[in-house]
Amino acid sequence: MASTTQSARDYVENARVHLVRELKNLSVIVENLYQQKVFSDEEVSKIQTERDDFEKTRKILDSVTKKGEAACYKFLRIIDMTRKRTVERASVLPEKQSAASTENRKFDLHHWISCYPFKEDTQMDSKKRKLSRPKKMKTYIPKDRPGTSPSDLLKTDENILLVGKPGIGKTALSHELLRLWAERDNEELDYMFYFDMRETSHITRAMSLEDLLFSVFSEPDEGREEVLQDIKRNSDNVTIIFDGITDLSSSVVKKLVEKDLLPDAKVIVTCRPDNEEDFGDFLRVEVKGFSEQTIKTYLSAMLGDTQKKVLSNLELLTLCHVPMYALMVAACFSSETPEDSSQPCSITEIYINIVRFCLKMNSNKTKNKDLNSFIENKSEEILSLAEVAFHATEGKTVNLTKLPHKDSCVLCFLKSLDSQGAPTETITTYAFLHYTMQEFFAAIWLLKNPDKIKEVFQQCLTTEKKHMKHLIPFMCRLLTDKSPSLMKCLIPAQELINTSNWFFKEMINRFFPYLLWCFYCICCCYSNDL
Secondary structure (H helix, E strand, O other), rough: OOOOOHHHHHHHHHHHHHHHHEEEHHHHHHHHHHHHOOOHHHHHHHOOOOOHHHHHHHHHHHHHHHHHHHHHHHHHHHHHHHHHHHHHOOOOOOOOOOHHHHOOOOOOOHHHOOOOOHHHHHHHHHHHOOHHHHHHHHHOOOOOOOOOHHHHHHOOOOEEEEEOOOOOOOOHEEEEEEEHOOOOOOOOOEEEEEOOOOOOHHHHHOOOOHHHHHHHHHHOEEEEEEEEHHHHOOOEEEEEEEOOOOOOOOHHHHHHHOOOOOOOOOEEHHHHHHHHOOOOOEEEEEEEOOHHHHHHHHHEEEEHHHHHHHOOHHHHHHHHHHHHHHHHHHHHHHHHOOOOOOOOOOOOHHHHHHHHHHHHHHHHOOOOHHHHHHHHOHHHHHHHHHHHHHHHOOOOOOOOOOOOOOHHHHOOEEEEEEOOOOOOEEEEEEEEEEHHHHHHHHHHHHHHHHHHHHHHHOOOOOOOOOHHHHHHHHHHHOOOOOOOOHHHHHHHHHHHHHHHHHHHHHHHHHHHHHHHHHHHHHHHHHHHOO
């Protein structure tokens, strides 16, 4: 094993024979090196002309090492970030082996790249441990550094995976790609299809490519079959965006992603980090949100002098690096409130304000005490929506097909989605305006049904249901001593106290041993290999 004190160039050179033999999905590595300005167009073309993957890898390594330390560091960083796609994990060895067999075992590139001390990570980790809480919070705001532009993403021929936390701007980036594509000065006939995956009921019913493109999306006025054949013959002129994928349950979507259909088409997918494992040979692009300077520029435009109230509150400033939350914070501060009133400092508090504001608009109540009475009277309808939200979240879908109540106080949180059923039938389904709002309501239903909470804790530790973990932060805030009036209007205060008495202890008992076990396994892995 190479020493962690080696330079990036030496680290690459010493593992060259293993890299040549075991690196895969070279196009991912080459494209990332090109995007980071390590390779030029000419160098990429020369690599692509090599006769096999071994020669391509040798060419990549030769070019990177000749360019020096900085290029080698970027190469190592790319392998680290794309290891699930570019590095094959070594198989686990039997406990008892001879010395000879141990020497001939497969080199573990996963362990090799994990041992390299990336300066940013090691320095940041050590600094974070020493920082005070306010300074720690500020480290979550991304630095104002040049990144890959939307126009660069549109130019590349690679499939693209746009990854980021909820509300970070993945959909906005997708729409910007659509705008740039539509405004190009391009005389060549090509196609762009955009699918909002919140309309999953439409897409899962699409059993063929023709159904997906023409029934779900849009149908040409004439020459349907001619257009379809042109798309199939010239798939290199097709770009398809799937915005907000949670799984590949749709067979036609799966075939497009895996290149069984339209093999030369460019596919762009947006998803949360939890769901990125399904997309192997994709160029991974992380959407990081607003830098501190961008936050200030945005708040200045939205709030004017009032922005000082946000910028002076570190919790709010940190929230605003997520563009959707920046919009919510701006909306909260732009509304007329008493000068000495407290402002929300967490996502849960912001959602509570949004829910109360929507219900206030729906009820025409002007006083808070009147609004509380309205919420209490409508608690059955609101909790029925929360139940639907929970089951949809558990099923990893955003499409709400059955609403027990279609009262206006329920529908004010939803958007309707109309699709064609029979020739004379329109099917209407519903979706929350954002997935995180659905998770917020799902958390409310769990607190009304606390016997289900332990089951959800267990689900969070499984691969299939790990997305349920996003409900826990909402529940934590809704159970604090400063229990918001929204919850008291929906759930008796004593019930919330009873749940709170065991909730936090149970949460720690469930997850802390698991984290310790993960840490133990990592330590054992390192000690056995070093």
